[in-house]
Amino acid sequence: MRTTVGIIGAGPAGLLLARLLHNAGIDSVVLESRDRAYVERRQRAGILEQGTVDVLREAGAGERMDREGLRHDGIELRFARRRHRVDFPALTGGRSVMVYAQTEVCKDLIALQLKEGGPLLFETEALTVEGADTQRPRVRFRREGVEDVLECDYVVGCDGYWGVARSAVPDGRTFERTYPFGWLGILADVAPSHDELVYARHDRGFALLSMRSPSVSRLYLQVPADTDADSWSDERIWDELERRFETDDDWSLRRGPITQKSVTPMRSYVHEPMRHGRLFLAGDAAHIVPPTGAKGLNLAVGDVVTFARALTHRTATGSEDLLDAYSATCLRRVWQAERFSYDMTTLLHTAPGATPFEDRLQLARLDRITSSRAAETDLAEAYTGFPIG
Numbered sequence: 001m002r003t004t005v006g007i008i009g010a011g012p013a014g015l016l017l018a019r020l021l022h023n024a025g026i027d028s029v030v031l032e033s034r035d036r037a038y039v040e041r042r043q044r045a046g047i048l049e050q051g052t053v054d055v056l057r058e059a060g061a062g063e064r065m066d067r068e069g070l071r072h073d074g075i076e077l078r079f080a081r082r083r084h085r086v087d088f089p090a091l092t093g094g095r096s097v098m099v100y101a102q103t104e105v106c107k108d109l110i111a112l113q114l115k116e117g118g119p120l121l122f123e124t125e126a127l128t129v130e131g132a133d134t135q136r137p138r139v140r141f142r143r144e145g146v147e148d149v150l151e152c153d154y155v156v157g158c159d160g161y162w163g164v165a166r167s168a169v170p171d172g173r174t175f176e177r178t179y180p181f182g183w184l185g186i187l188a189d190v191a192p193s194h195d196e197l198v199y200a201r202h203d204r205g206f207a208l209l210s211m212r213s214p215s216v217s218r219l220y221l222q223v224p225a226d227t228d229a230d231s232w233s234d235e236r237i238w239d240e241l242e243r244r245f246e247t248d249d250d251w252s253l254r255r256g257p258i259t260q261k262s263v264t265p266m267r268s269y270v271h272e273p274m275r276h277g278r279l280f281l282a283g284d285a286a287h288i289v290p291p292t293g294a295k296g297l298n299l300a301v302g303d304v305v306t307f308a309r310a311l312t313h314r315t316a317t318g319s320e321d322l323l324d325a326y327s328a329t330c331l332r333r334v335w336q337a338e339r340f341s342y343d344m345t346t347l348l349h350t351a352p353g354a355t356p357f358e359d360r361l362q363l364a365r366l367d368r369i370t371s372s373r374a375a376e377t378d379l380a381e382a383y384t385g386f387p388i389g
Helices: 012-023 036-041 050-058 063-068 088-092 102-116 234-244 296-317 326-348 356-371 373-384
Strands: 005-008 028-031 070-072 074-079 082-087 097-099 124-130 138-143 146-151 154-157 173-188 197-201 207-213 216-224 258-272 279-281
Touching: 005 012, 012 028, 012 102, 012 296, 028 124, 036 102, 050 063, 050 097, 050 296, 063 102, 074 356, 082 088, 082 356, 082 373, 088 373, 097 207, 154 296, 197 326, 197 356, 207 234, 216 234, 234 258, 258 326, 296 326, 326 356, 326 373, 356 373
Parallel strands: 005 028, 005 154, 074 197, 154 279
Antiparallel strands: 070 097, 074 082, 124 138, 138 146, 173 216, 173 258, 197 207, 207 216
């Protein structure tokens, strides 16, 4: 089998890259180890930056997003029983974000790929990337029990931290931080208790009020990293959420049936460089951020847009300048997102063993954001998205 770009992984990064290349007249093949049903129900991110929304629209994948997604023009910061709304459009010249789950993005991109794109091979396990430092890299894969080889001009690894692409980059340098807490996340069949996301800093720990739709709530509690989700009863979860979202006004938390609960670890990770020869890393294969900043999916989009632009430029001009700059270009955005995600995490979470001095510093930082337009603008600009490329 032969193609121009071999894409490992059919998450949002790999699927969007295939779509961008198709629109540019460049052929690709996508290899995905899981079946279609698994990919379309895999729960992950739900916040799309303005730039991600724009890219999906331009790629022809925004119709259902615009119909069913929830545009949000701000978030609420909640601390010391106080509430403060951050108005994104007023602070950023009109930018906003969209609540639209990663599962839905994948469904839209899969439908487009199967209808008019190149091969999308589910239940196809990539085994190794060979010859990345040659002009003809190869992906050795297994499909229906038979091993085969995909010959490419370029390989893009969108297969996550545990995938084969990252391990094929020799002599890389890694930077990482593991946080001593996680998020206990729930899905509940109840209308959201607020029309925008609420980020709450509380002495008992962080809480986040989010949503998947007008009738489904997504909420999170900071818990110890080794927490077993099943050890928390539904009543205990709702009671703790009420405590952490408490305010001095008449706001109340709606309760409903919890349909899913799980614990998400909190981690920061960057792999440098993001390229070796003709193998390029994108998304979680190259970087991971704690979910506090809502950056993971959006960073992956930035990576594949950068690669697609660079290869389109190479096809049109013969110049490899943008391909050669891929890693440095992506990493500038990645490190800004890492910085913002770290700042939001340390701003809002209660660290084990935190001293009263550290608690007061958190409150002072929140006071600064809510009383200074410059500080508030910095948060709004980062949350709605850093420039791509």
